[in-house]
Amino acid sequence: MIPLLQANKILFKYMPILLISILVIFISILGCTSKSTLPKQQVSTSTIPIPQKASAKTLQKTAEVLSVSIDLNSKSTQSLETKGEKYDIELMDPGGTGQYQFSPAQINLSVEKIYSFQLISETEAHSFTIEKSGIDQWVEASKTIEFNYAFSTPGKYQLICIPHQALGMVAEIIVQ
């Protein structure tokens, strides 16, 4: 029979190993259980807010960010993410190469054809606003923006720059 003192000594000697073993087992169990419970931690779908119907303003802003145009008022035009034929339109001002004007002043387009409009602003900020179409692009000074568009209804569309319309910054778009 092992004397009590000797038994305590043995116990004391192996105590750290015993503690480490328990710790390792405990961590292993914890690791396994946390892995197995992972799917349960997924957010319940009922707590995800259902997107509300976006307002016209939000849609317009989103379209601006995405560099696409959306038509909120009529069905005469369509917005596209697909790139089309490159079409440069300069938005001129007195600080640049001339007066307030669009170049070209008459824009001839084909119906249903996708255009990738490059709106090049000179030294001032301009708008590229097509009446009755929902197109209202804002071009910062000395910047170029691109947006893709196709007109699905032939006709004449008036293009204006809102801040400089009174100063003659208007153009005509003819869709045939």
Ligand SMILES: [Cu+2]
């Ligand atoms: Cu302008």
